[in-house]
Amino acid sequence: MAVRFLVDFMLGKLARELRVLGIDALYIEKKDLAANPLSALKSAKQTDRIFLTRNTKLKAYPEVLFIRSEKAEEQVSQIIKHFNLQKEIKPFTRCLRCNQKLVSVAKDDVKGKVPFYIFQTKDKFACCLKCEKYYWEGTHLKNMRQKITKY
Ligand SMILES: [Zn+2]
Structure with missing residues (x-):
């Protein structure tokens, strides 16, 4: 089974970047975690997710990958390499x-x-059944593909 992640609240940009790559990255809202960081850890364990965090107090837990960099791009790179993704x-x-x-x-x-312009110029479309947002292959994706080849 593919590796799945739970992403700490301070790493919102990372969660988004992982989703861009199609990687399962659930994001923790600050209010949940502020109460008790260990509850986030517990939830990661129960749902078979690796907890991605920059919280040094959680560094030693086996279900945690401590994220070294502050830059989203380097964070993604660390994860891709670490799990061979x-x-x-x-x-x-x-x-x-x-x-x-x-x-x-x-x-x-x-x-x-x-x-309408998008409809006219694009051929591949996808939809999220949960929030009903539509996606299409566009410029954004082209830039992303170039980025991906770097990982
Ligand atoms: Zn959605």
């Missing part, structure tokens, strides 16, 4: 908002649901 990278497959897996949608079905 190069082959797991599947951009355009996960919702950036809610971490849900995207479902591909036929072009005919997105008519009126995405901006």
Whole structure:
């Protein structure tokens, strides 16, 4: 089974970057963790997720990967290398908002649901069934692909 992550509240940008790559990254809201960081750890363990954090107090726990860098790009790189995730990278497959897996949608079905210009110029579409956000392959993805080749 693919590695899944629980991402600490101070690493919101990292959570988003991982989702961009199609990697399962659940994000912890500050209010949950502020109460008790160990509860976050417990939840990671129970749900078979690796807890990504920069909290040095949690460094020694086996279900934790301590994130060294402050830069999202270097953080992603550390994770990809640590877990050997190069082959797991599947951009355009996960919702950036809610971490849900995207479902591909036929072009005919997105008519009126995405901006007209996008409808006219794109062919591949996907949708998040949870928040109903639509995704398409665009410039953003092209830039991302270039970035991915660096990992
Ligand atoms: Zn969503």
